[in-house]
Amino acid sequence: EWLNLDKKFWSGLNPSNTGVWTVTQPNGTSRELVCRLTDDGQSTFNTDPSFQGWNNYGLSLQAEQPYWTEDDISRTFRAVSGSGFYIVSDGSTPGVLNISSGRTVSSAKIFNPSDVEVWPIWTLTGPFTAASVGLNGKNISIPFSIPDGQKLVINTAPTAQTAELGSTNKITSLGSAAFTPLPANVTSNLTLTA
Numbered sequence: 001e002w003l004n005l006d007k008k009f010w011s012g013l014n015p016s017n018t019g020v021w022t023v024t025q026p027n028g029t030s031r032e033l034v035c036r037l038t039d040d041g042q043s044t045f046n047t048d049p050s051f052q053g054w055n056n057y058g059l060s061l062q063a064e065q066p067y068w069t070e071d072d073i074s075r076t077f078r079a080v081s082g083s084g085f086y087i088v089s090d091g092s093t094p095g096v097l098n099i100s101s102g103r104t105v106s107s108a109k110i111f112n113p114s115d116v117e118v119w120p121i122w123t124l125t126g127p128f129t130a131a132s133v134g135l136n137g138k139n140i141s142i143p144f145s146i147p148d149g150q151k152l153v154i155n156t157a158p159t160a161q162t163a164e165l166g167s168t169n170k171i172t173s174l175g176s177a178a179f180t181p182l183p184a185n186v187t188s189n190l191t192l193t194a
Contacts, residue, residue, distance in 0.1 A: 002053055013037045018064055031068040035061035067116055077108045077192050108190035110135075110182065117181035119157040126150045128194040135188045138178035144170070156180070 012019055015037045024030045039060035112118055122133045126146030132139050133154070146152050146165065154163045156179040163171040182188050 003050055006050060010040075013040070013059070015040075021061065023068075029070065031070050033068050034064040036064065038062045073110070073112070075108075075110050077190070108192050109187050110190060111187045112182040112184055114184050116184050118184075119155075119179070119181045121156070122152075122154040124152045124154075124194070126152075131194040132191065134178060134191040135180060135182065137191070138180040139191055140174060140177040140179065142174065144173055 018034050018036050021033045021035050022030050023032075037059065041058035041060070110120075120135070122140070124131055124133065124142065124146060127148040129145045131142040131146075133142070134140055140154060140156075142152065150165065152163060152165045152170065154174075154177075155161060158179075161171060161179065162169050163174055
């Protein structure tokens with residue numbers, strides 16, 4: 001039993017790859033840290049621990065980045081459906097004009113409970129002919145249409161900025177987009193139009 005557990009443990013600690021250290025809290029929530037093994041602690045043993053049965057290991061792990069992560073925070077916002085321009089009274093003759101409100105989501109907000117700022121990933125689902133997303137007054141304009149059911153996924157992280165529409169990266173079509181992070185422990189106002 002010890003040898004099987006020991007083998008399984010070490011197979012997850014490849015020094016040439018990263019692994020994920022997951023800690024589950026008593027309330028059931030988990031947090032993770034991406035780490036790399038830097039020292040296996042074997043130099044502290046006079047004999048192979050497999051001959052001793054159970055043993056403690058002193059490992060050194062190096063975090064790829066210094067912050068623990070938890071589950072992603074995701075919010076869905078939908079544009080209000082517009083009404084027809086004409087209200088048809090008898091089914092054939094146009095009657096009263098109907099002025100719909102603009103397709104904006106003016107009260108959208110999101111809270112970042114993290115201790116650090118985070119870079120949002122925007123997912124926009126078509127159909128629309130143009131759109132704009134942003135926070136705290138800094139917007140990303142999408143000057144092209146998205147067909148019904150297709151998704152444009154915009155990753156704003158400085159190390160991974162992409163705007164993927166299917167297998168096509170449309171990042172250059174966004175021009176000088178104002179990517180900005182969500183501040184830590186703050187509720188941010190979102191600007192969403194389509």
